[in-house]
Amino acid sequence: MRHLTEATPKPLLTVQGRSLLEHQISFLSQFVTTIGVTVGYMSEQVEKTAKKNGASLILNSNGQGNAFWMNSPIIRTIDYPIVIITCDNLMEFDYGTLESESNMNPNLSYLLTRKAPLGVLGDRVLERNGKIIQVSSDTKTDLMATGFQVINPSHLKPVCTYDDFHYVWSDLIENGTLCNSTVTPKKWSAIDTPADLEEANRG
Numbered sequence: 001m002r003h004l005t006e007a008t009p010k011p012l013l014t015v016q017g018r019s020l021l022e023h024q025i026s027f028l029s030q031f032v033t034t035i036g037v038t039v040g041y042m043s044e045q046v047e048k049t050a051k052k053n054g055a056s057l058i059l060n061s062n063g064q065g066n067a068f069w070m071n072s073p074i075i076r077t078i079d080y081p082i083v084i085i086t087c088d089n090l091m092e093f094d095y096g097t098l099e100s101e102s103n104m105n106p107n108l109s110y111l112l113t114r115k116a117p118l119g120v121l122g123d124r125v126l127e128r129n130g131k132i133i134q135v136s137s138d139t140k141t142d143l144m145a146t147g148f149q150v151i152n153p154s155h156l157k158p159v160c161t162y163d164d165f166h167y168v169w170s171d172l173i174e175n176g177t178l179c180n181s182t183v184t185p186k187k188w189s190a191i192d193t194p195a196d197l198e199e200a201n202r203g
Contacts, residue, residue: 004194009042011087012049013191015200020087020191021046025053031095032083038069065163070153079154081106088192089147090200091185098183102150109155109172110181111135112148114188120144122190123166127180135169143180146188150181 001010011021018026021037028035036057037050047058059069069075075082081102093112102110111132113125124139125132135145151168155177162168172178189200 001192001194001197004197005041009046010191011046012042013197015090015191015197016203019049020090021049022053023090024085024087025050025055028083028085029054031099036069038066067162067165067168070156070162070168075153076156076158079152081109081150081152084149084151086147089188089190091146091148091188093148093183093185098150098181101182105179106152107155108177108179109151110149110179111169112146112150112181112183112185113143114146114184116142116144120190121192125180130179130182131176132169132173132178132180134173135166146185147190148185152177 001013004013012019015023025035025037034057035055036059037046037055038059038061039046039050040061040063043060050058057074059072061068098110098112102108111125116122116124121137123135123137123145124141125143125145126134126139126141127143151172155172155175156162156168157171160167160171169178189196191197191200
């Protein structure tokens with residue numbers, strides 16, 4: 001996507017007239033009252049769009065990994081499940097069922113998964129009886145992570161510093177609290193290449 005993102009950060013690439021970031025904020029605002037956005041590359045542009053569309057918390061990565069914000073004192077004080085979604089995975093699913101599942105089991109964290117489409121790369125998920133035991137791009141399974149997760153920050157080790165979500169998942173797997181949600185997206189697309197973007201714009 002490099003030639004497309006030289007002047008426009010990936011979260012602000014448009015699908016059907018709205019940026020990826022606007023799609024995600026609009027989607028989340030149906031269910032949650034506080035939305036935080038992590039920014040990095042061309043952060044000022046992303047922050048401006050995020051705030052304009054209702055995000056109330058902005059965390060700048062300053063070149064750190066995708067889980068840097070899990071180390072924030074603000075996040076570490078949270079003792080309830082929070083919803084996490086990447087900007088470049090668009091999906092539709094039954095949020096009400098996911099919320100009920102999480103409310104019934106507040107001591108668990110969840111990844112939303114689906115069967116991997118042919119040729120699509122990403123983190124593969126190995127699970128047994130609903131408990132996730134491995135997440136890796138090298139895992140031999142056709143179940144893949146969708147970019148949507150529900151994690152309770154209080155499950156994480158208080159003395160750990162996290163840079164990448166693979167470390168977050170490893171700790172949750174170690175303490176037996178990372179589960180595969182029973183909810184599967186009705187629609188899902190990953191925007192990783194110009195062809196993906198073109199296809200999403202065709203609807």
